[in-house]
Amino acid sequence: MGGFIKLLGQLTLGFFRWLGQLTDLVIEMGTAIVRGRPRFNLTGHQIVSVGFGSQLVVIVTGAFTGAVFAAQSYFKFSDLGLASGVGPVVSIALCRELGPVLTGLMVSGRVGAAMAAEIGTMKVTEQVDALRSMGVHPVDYLVIPRAIGLMFSMPLLVAEAIGFGLLASHVLIVWHFNVPSTWYDYHVVANTALEDIAIGMIKGFVFGALIVVISCHQGLKATNGAVGVGRGTTAAVVQSSLAILITNMFLSFLLNYFFPLGSGNY
Amino acid sequence: MADTRKNSSNPFVQISDLRKSFGDQEVLRGVSLTIPRGETTVVLGQSGEGKSVLLKHINGLLTPDSGSILIDGEEIVGLSERALRPTRRKVGILFQDGALFDSMTVAENVVFPLQEEGIRDRKVLLERAREVLSVVGLEEHMAKMPINISGGMRKRVALARAVINRPECVLYDEPTAGLDPIVADSIDHLIRRLEHEYEITSIVVTHDMKSMNFVADHVAVLRGGKIYFHGTPKELNALHDETIQNFIHGRSGESRS
Ligand SMILES: Nc1ncnc2c1ncn2[C@@H]1O[C@H](COP(=O)(O)OP(=O)(O)OP(=O)(O)O)[C@@H](O)[C@H]1O
Ligand SMILES: [Mg+2]
Numbered sequence: 001m002g003g004f005i006k007l008l009g010q011l012t013l014g015f016f017r018w019l020g021q022l023t024d025l026v027i028e029m030g031t032a033i034v035r036g037r038p039r040f041n042l043t044g045h046q047i048v049s050v051g052f053g054s055q056l057v058v059i060v061t062g063a064f065t066g067a068v069f070a071a072q073s074y075f076k077f078s079d080l081g082l083a084s085g086v087g088p089v090v091s092i093a094l095c096r097e098l099g100p101v102l103t104g105l106m107v108s109g110r111v112g113a114a115m116a117a118e119i120g121t122m123k124v125t126e127q128v129d130a131l132r133s134m135g136v137h138p139v140d141y142l143v144i145p146r147a148i149g150l151m152f153s154m155p156l157l158v159a160e161a162i163g164f165g166l167l168a169s170h171v172l173i174v175w176h177f178n179v180p181s182t183w184y185d186y187h188v189v190a191n192t193a194l195e196d197i198a199i200g201m202i203k204g205f206v207f208g209a210l211i212v213v214i215s216c217h218q219g220l221k222a223t224n225g226a227v228g229v230g231r232g233t234t235a236a237v238v239q240s241s242l243a244i245l246i247t248n249m250f251l252s253f254l255l256n257y258f259f260p261l262g263s264g265n266y
Numbered sequence: 267m268a269d270t271r272k273n274s275s276n277p278f279v280q281i282s283d284l285r286k287s288f289g290d291q292e293v294l295r296g297v298s299l300t301i302p303r304g305e306t307t308v309v310l311g312q313s314g315e316g317k318s319v320l321l322k323h324i325n326g327l328l329t330p331d332s333g334s335i336l337i338d339g340e341e342i343v344g345l346s347e348r349a350l351r352p353t354r355r356k357v358g359i360l361f362q363d364g365a366l367f368d369s370m371t372v373a374e375n376v377v378f379p380l381q382e383e384g385i386r387d388r389k390v391l392l393e394r395a396r397e398v399l400s401v402v403g404l405e406e407h408m409a410k411m412p413i414n415i416s417g418g419m420r421k422r423v424a425l426a427r428a429v430i431n432r433p434e435c436v437l438y439d440e441p442t443a444g445l446d447p448i449v450a451d452s453i454d455h456l457i458r459r460l461e462h463e464y465e466i467t468s469i470v471v472t473h474d475m476k477s478m479n480f481v482a483d484h485v486a487v488l489r490g491g492k493i494y495f496h497g498t499p500k501e502l503n504a505l506h507d508e509t510i511q512n513f514i515h516g517r518s519g520e521s522r523s
Contacts, residue, residue, distance in 0.1 A: 126365035
């Protein structure tokens with residue numbers, strides 16, 4: 001019993017220490033944006049490798065999730081005589097939840113891991129110290145371009161996932177289940193508001209920020225050579241995935257408050 | 267003016283009672299050392315004595331547990347990362363393992379400090395890169411990645427990067443370790459030349475006695491976390507101290523029968 005309480009205490013303490021370190025990093029990033037000079041080259045490079053390069057992963061994720069979700073909904077909804085609801089349900093779910101969350105999870109695996117590994121390797125091989133020794137703040141040079149790159153790219157990637165999800169669900173429902181195309185599209189469009197897509201993109205932006213802060217933090221605190229870098233990389237993916245899922249729930253409630261579901265033009 | 271620069275009452279670095287522990291290992295136990303301006307001080311000491319740790323304190327890469335470090339008359343202990351920037355511009359460092367950026371070519375590594383100072387003109391950068399790389403004999407390897415050159419070559423690239431923007435002081439962590447005798451000799455000459463031509467203050471950590479005798483104006487021996495000896499190379503060589511003589515002549519103290 002005592003051991004359990006001790007463990008609980010250690011976990012809580014560890015959590016708050018982690019949160020404190022993340023807050024420090026965020027504050028440092030704020031200072032860097034105010035005081036550092038913009039690095040267009042590095043930022044552009046990040047947008048290409050992080051945003052442009054993640055498209056295939058995101059498209060496949062969006063398309064197959066959209067398709068399978070549409071199929072399952074169709075089976076049940078048409079049983080209940082609610083076939084007209086399939087399109088709206090798929091569309092709303094993709095825009096508000098599946099699009100941003102799945103994109104976030106995929107990107108945290110692809111991009112967050114790479115960020116933690118790159119920065120971590122630089123840390124353990126003294127390249128971060130070399131930067132510092134030349135008067136270059138590692139946050140200015142390593143974190144900010146990645147942050148801007150990912151926070152710019154994520155909303156677009158989310159939109160892309162949603163788009164391909166809708167396209168795939170349309171193709172599946174229309175071609176496989178022989179539902180009239182215009183009828184299906186009419187229900188989708190009539191029940192999807194701009195707000196729904198906005199919610200997805202806002203979430204994407206927030207998830208991008210979570211991935212960057214968590215992954216760069218793991219990279220910058222890496223020690224102990226290859227083992228440490230490996231551990232940091234794993235931690236970055238696990239932590240950012242969990243953070244995305246948990247934050248998503250709260251974000252959903254918060255955004256629902258501003259953009260209530262059902263405000264579409266019925 | 268020229269007189270005041272080489273003035274022992276106006277040292278470039280002044281370290282007093284510097285202490286640093288890692289966990290329960292006390293590495294520096296009260297190091298006090300004065301580095302005269304425009305001259306070369308060699309730091310000797312056995313492996314693991316804390317020479318690299320000492321160097322990293324001098325440009326603020328490590329924070330001491332206590333003690334004071336004055337660089338050019340300014341206290342750097344307690345300064346924030348951003349406030350250290352002006353000091354770090356004055357002090358270049360050659361890391362023991364080079365610490366080249368492995369995502370950049372040799373030339374990009376070397377001109378990095380210039381780019382950070384705002385020089386953008388590609389022609390100027392290329393010119394400067396070629397100039398400094400020819401000094402270390404590597405101008406043919408400008409376009410290679412650090413991973414594709416030898417360890418000794420990486421060291422020389424790192425040296426070029428450390429001196430390209432002519433800092434007032436350069437910290438060399440074992441500049442000649444792992445180099446063949448001929449290249450090592452040219453590095454020694456480079457250190458001397460930088461000192462004489464640009465009045466650069468140099469702190470050289472080395473195990474290489476030949477190099478020490480060639481470059482040193484002053485020698486400090488780090489032992490047991492403190493400065494065990496501080497004087498000229500002549501005084502060191504003449505010293506009747508078994509530990510130091512063993513170190514100079516490379517004897518472990520065991521007999522060779
Ligand atoms: N970041 C660190 N964390 C823990 N211990 C460290 C750290 N850096 C150095 N040490 C310890 O400090 C001691 C001195 O290390 P340092 O690298 O300064 O030795 P050195 O004198 O440069 O040796 P060498 O001649 O082999 O390079 C070593 O025992 C090392 O284990
Ligand atoms: Mg060392």
